Amino acid sequence: MDVPRRLAVGGPRAALGYAVAVAGTALITAPLLAIRGNVNKTTVVLAYLLVVTAAAAAGGLGPGITAAALGFLAFDLLFLQPYHHIIVDDPQDYLSLAVYLLVAVVVSLLVATSERRRAQAERRERETRMLFDLSTSLVAHGSLEDTLRGVVRTVRSLFDLAGCAIVLPSGDGLRLAAVDGEVPGDLDDRFVGVRDGQASIQLRGPAGADLEPGGALTVPMRSGASVVGALVVVAGGPDSSGFGEAERRVLATFANQAALAVERGQQEEQRNRALALQETDRLRTALLNSVSHDLRTPLASIKASASSLLDREVRWSDAERDEFLVTINTEVDRLTRLVHNLLDMSRIEAGALDPHLVESSVAEVVGPVVRRARAASRQRVDVDVPDELAPVLVDPVRLDQVLTNLLDNARGYAGTGPVEVVARQAGDTVELRVVDHGPGIPVPERERVFGQFYRLKGGGRRPEGTGMGLAICRGIVQAHGGTLRVETTPGGGATFVLSLPVSPRPAPAPDHEVARP
């Protein structure tokens, strides 16, 4: 604020100053007048200077000058001969008047200036304190959203606002990143919009004059040349401190600091995104290595066997020839299984599994799977599927695939022990359990077994599977709206729990027997 304007303050302080000037002059004049004959001129001048000092201190330069003028008139009219006339008899008195006026004006100036300096210092201190509080709100929080929430809260309480918000560009539009209190609903109209996705927004219209209560002010958040967002402040009730030049300056400074915080947060987000991408890349590479190894191994066996058979230099015995052919046959099957699994996996990942859902009874699906398992080996398979289970909505072919896979796994890990298939109603779902009493799965591995290309370590058993079986099972079950998890079998071993939603359609009412008459 400019010095001349500040020296001639308006408002309540100036009024007080003028009151001091008028009342002080009157108060001093009355007793002096009573003893006019016995008081000397120096005493009178000093007394009026006292009033000038008080008025200037209370109200600045204007009241000081006013007090000086009043004092001049009172001194001239009431205490210098001839009384009640501007002119004076004694030429020396002109000098006294001139000196008085000069001293009075100088005193007014000095007092007003020092008063102004004091007020400035006070204001600066207040600004500094505010900025400090605001800056603290910038560093004290974790994520960008938290930081911005802290910022709007601090701004609102410091400026005694009705509301405060931060608006950031988002995609093609704007988003309210943080709000505290009430903000106008027409925020979108206040911004021209985002400029070519450069994380920069332009403000519409000037940042208005002193705010009326309920009026909103948008403060740009600048970082370098670009505006990364805006701070929207809504003035509070009539008692709020209002928005003077000083407050506005603090807000502008602070908005720019907040801009830096926003940029920092955005950089952090970018870094995190990059890290996540890196991790995805790493996983993808591991997956690719695994797939290429799994594809190449049977190919190598087939190539070695076939090229042996084709070698004209060698005479193979029938037994040797058969072994090569068996190898080729087995490895082609393995390759086929792997390709099938890979196709299933990519269907699941693309969300293109599209199960053909039919209302089916669990027993109908479990039956053939168990029959095949019993036919394949002499391992015991116990089945406990009650008749009264509600029907489920499934693709029977896919559910068969899942159960076959789970049962094969269970038989593989159960050793010579029996495996069980148990179904139970559990509220709106039917839970199917495939239970083995093998070594079980350690708790930390519980989720990982459902990952792609996971194979349980140890056991000395050469993994025959593709490492995709359980991932595919879970994918299929999830496509049915169900879940697949693994638990510990009481007494040891693994239990795979397949939970399927019950068909929403009510089962047909059982035929009522017609009452016989």
Place this chain on the structure above:
Amino acid sequence: MTRVLVVDDEPPIVRAVAANLRVRGFEVLTASTGEAALAAVETHQPDCVVLDLGLPGIDGLEVLRRLRTWTQVPVVVLTAVDSERDKVTALDLGADDYVTKPFGVAELMARIRVALRHARAAGADRPRVITAADVTIDLDAKLVTRDGTAVRLTPTEYRLLETLATNAGRLCTHRFLLERVWGPGYGDESQYLRVYMANLRKKLDDPAAPQLLLTEPGMGYRFVVPEPDTAPTEA
């Protein structure tokens, strides 16, 4: 009888390779893990090892590293197509050759024969005169002739040729050649090799279609002595 150890964790491959070796008159040992392979080499002292690099447990490279601390038994490694770096590492570690999976059995057999021959040549008194097609290298006289005419070589060119020729049939990696010819501390300057190999080919070979000095892209060079009894194209 020549004894060959076949190390791979895939039984069908071991079976196929073993059958082919047996039918050609080799005695065959097999191992499916790195540990078993190390033990078998120690106990049975095979004449050649066929080693898969992708073994469970101790991997093939580590097996090779440990073998090379005490034996120079020829090793032919089996690798995947896309693990170029493993191939070079294996050769730098002292593998004699490599075959990429999936491989034709005939190719593997040829590589095993070359490795065995090279090992025998290294064990016996080395021939001091090497003849390959129309080129003759007299190692004692440091004299190289082509069609009976002396060929002038710079000292570096001669050392490079000598290194390749004394390892005839074997794939010499860039690092191996640089360390032998330029000295330890060299190893990454494969552009030197390109320049000198080009010069050698101009003087001794057909630069457009090399017969003696073959390039193994990205890995190294091989000096081939064409022989009537084995097909040279295999090398």
